[in-house]
Amino acid sequence: MAVLAGGRDALIYRLLYTGVTEILVQTKNDLFSLTDSRFGDWGYDELLPERNGSFRHNILFQTGTEISIAFRAFRFDTKKATPGKLRRYAACGS
Numbered sequence: 001m002a003v004l005a006g007g008r009d010a011l012i013y014r015l016l017y018t019g020v021t022e023i024l025v026q027t028k029n030d031l032f033s034l035t036d037s038r039f040g041d042w043g044y045d046e047l048l049p050e051r052n053g054s055f056r057h058n059i060l061f062q063t064g065t066e067i068s069i070a071f072r073a074f075r076f077d078t079k080k081a082t083p084g085k086l087r088r089y090a091a092c093g094s
Contacts, residue, residue, distance in 0.1 A: 003042060010081035019072025021054065027065040039065050 003013045040062035048056045050070055057074070059067045079085060 012079045012081050012085055014077050014079070016075050016077070017057070017069055017071040018074070019054070020069060021072075022068070022070040024068040025065065026068075027063070039063055039067075 043060040043062050045059040050056050054072050057069045
């Protein structure tokens with residue numbers, strides 16, 4: 001999952017989950033039939049322990065859509081949001 005963070009220097013955060021056992025998307029909107037579907041701004045998130053040493057990351061977006069990812073391990077990296085990188089990630093969403 002790639003997240004664009006605004007500020008003085010815009011950064012792209014890549015969230016990398018491994019050992020994913022479940023991904024749930026709950027929404028009141030029909031996001032996936034739209035050609036230009038967006039989840040909106042990241043509202044808040046929580047990280048919860050699961051059984052067997054796993055974790056669950058719940059993310060609520062401004063549109064009311066929630067993503068819940070169950071996983072075993074997590075890491076992230078950051079990159080400066082250059083025009084080329086922004087085009088790359090925008091193409092992934094289309």
